[in-house]
Amino acid sequence: NAGVTQTPKFQVLKTGQSMTLQCAQDMNHNSMYWYRQDPGMGLRLIYYSASEGTTDKGEVPNGYNVSRLNKREFSLRLESAAPSQTSVYFCASSEGGNYGYTFGSGTRLTVV
Amino acid sequence: SQQGEEDPQALSIQEGENATMNCSYKTSINNLQWYRQNSGRGLVHLILIRSNEREKHSGRLRVTLDTSKKSSSLLITASRAADTASYFCATDEGGRRALTFGSGTRLQVQP
Numbered sequence A: 001n002a003g004v005t006q007t008p009k010f011q012v013l014k015t016g017q018s019m020t021l022q023c024a025q026d027m028n029h030n031s032m033y034w035y036r037q038d039p040g041m042g043l044r045l046i047y048y049s050a051s052e053g054t055t056d057k058g059e060v061p062n063g064y065n066v067s068r069l070n071k072r073e074f075s076l077r078l079e080s081a082a083p084s085q086t087s088v089y090f091c092a093s094s095e096g097g098n099y100g101y102t103f104g105s106g107t108r109l110t111v112v
Numbered sequence B: 001s002q003q004g005e006e007d008p009q010a011l012s013i014q015e016g017e018n019a020t021m022n023c024s025y026k027t028s029i030n031n032l033q034w035y036r037q038n039s040g041r042g043l044v045h046l047i048l049i050r051s052n053e054r055e056k057h058s059g060r061l062r063v064t065l066d067t068s069k070k071s072s073s074l075l076i077t078a079s080r081a082a083d084t085a086s087y088f089c090a091t092d093e094g095g096r097r098a099l100t101f102g103s104g105t106r107l108q109v110q111p
Helices: none
Strands: A004-007 A010-013 A019-025 A031-037 A043-049 A064-068 A074-078 A087-094 A107-111 B005-007 B010-014 B019-024 B031-037 B043-050 B055-058 B061-066 B071-076 B085-091 B105-110
Touching: A004 A087, A019 A031, A019 A087, A019 A107, A031 A064, A031 A074, A043 A064, A043 A074, A074 A087, B005 B085, B010 B019, B019 B085, B019 B105, B031 B061, B031 B071, B043 B055, B043 B061, B043 B071, B071 B085
Parallel strands: A010 A107, B010 B105
Antiparallel strands: A004 A019, A019 A074, A031 A043, A031 A087, A064 A074, A087 A107, B005 B019, B019 B071, B031 B043, B031 B085, B055 B061, B061 B071, B085 B105
């Protein structure tokens, strides 16, 4: 099925551990995004990539790094996880500009 | 404060009734979008309205945009239990190249 695929779906980390969240889309979209959603709240933008080869910081980039590996894939890395990074992480893609986003199903991350 | 704030935060109605949610934003936009999120799932795009449009329809959804008041409303007509979800508005305020989301309206439709 066409769409945005995120892996893993669930992850528990210990404080200080590192991990990479993977995201891939098969819709040939130019733009990709990483958001986090905390309980009862909306989404906050971590990083985005408007096109292959570019990445930009969003509202809450501290503690994260990203890589736009190619047009399909956009990964999010936590170098040293902290309990404050416990959240649900969503990847999305779009054609950019005046187009809607297609979201993945999310990664539920718990940092203990 | 967050951009794209929805009102009310929570809404409970009976099946068959209409549900109206509102969204306000602070600066100029190119477009405003509405999304639905079922519990434990990702967001699903519902409708996009451009800044030069005033009203848009999609099935049982009706969206209005008033740029002079910097506000939008989402109307769901003849609601169904399956419409139970959280609804978010999102904007590209300030020329940002990524959407900013509000905190959402939780809609409960009682069968």
